[in-house]
Amino acid sequence: MTKELTLTTSLSNNICQKLMEGKPLTQICQEKHLPSLTTIYKWINNNPSFAKQITQARKVGCQTYLDKMITELETASHKDVPILREKLHHYRWLAQKLLPALYGDKQEIVQDTKIEITWQQPEIKDVSPQVVAGANGLARVKEFEK
Numbered sequence: 326m327t328k329e330l331t332l333t334t335s336l337s338n339n340i341c342q343k344l345m346e347g348k349p350l351t352q353i354c355q356e357k358h359l360p361s362l363t364t365i366y367k368w369i370n371n372n373p374s375f376a377k378q379i380t381q382a383r384k385v386g387c388q389t390y391l392d393k394m395i396t397e398l399e400t401a402s403h404k405d406v407p408i409l410r411e412k413l414h415h416y417r418w419l420a421q422k423l424l425p426a427l428y429g430d431k432q433e434i435v436q437d438t439k440i441e442i443t444w445q446q447p448e449i450k451d452v453s454p455q456v457v458a459g460a461n462g463l464a465r466v467k468e469f470e471k
Contacts, residue, residue, distance in 0.1 A: 340379070345382045345386050397409060
């Protein structure tokens with residue numbers, strides 16, 4: 326029977342440090358002194374602060390992967406291009422998912438519709454008798470101009 330590990334600050338810091346260095350969680354869990362993958366997933370499920378630490382560590386680890394890819398690109402030979410292309414594709418996808426604000430597709434909705442509502446009132450002409458009086462002295466009514 327194996328001894329059940331409990332989540333401690335030093336253990337969580339150790340796991341997160343390895344994640345930030347770009348080591349996958351599956352490889353971290355294979356080390357003798359660290360818990361199994363199942364145990365870590367239980368801790369993530371039951372402890373929100375640990376889950377947040379793991380998420381943040383994975384985001385930093387994603388940056389580490391991208392830094393490693395720059396180094397590989399600079400030192401690659403022509404024979405390594407197909408493999409390197411696949412690695413780059415995978416790490417770009419990972420960066421888009423883990424760090425969408427930095428590396429995700431930009432989605433911007435711009436609405437430039439302008440709606441203007443105005444009330445038009447007809448122009449009223451002065452139709453008082455002294456202005457429009459005809460030869461016979463009677464007032465005539467003029468129509469509104471449009």
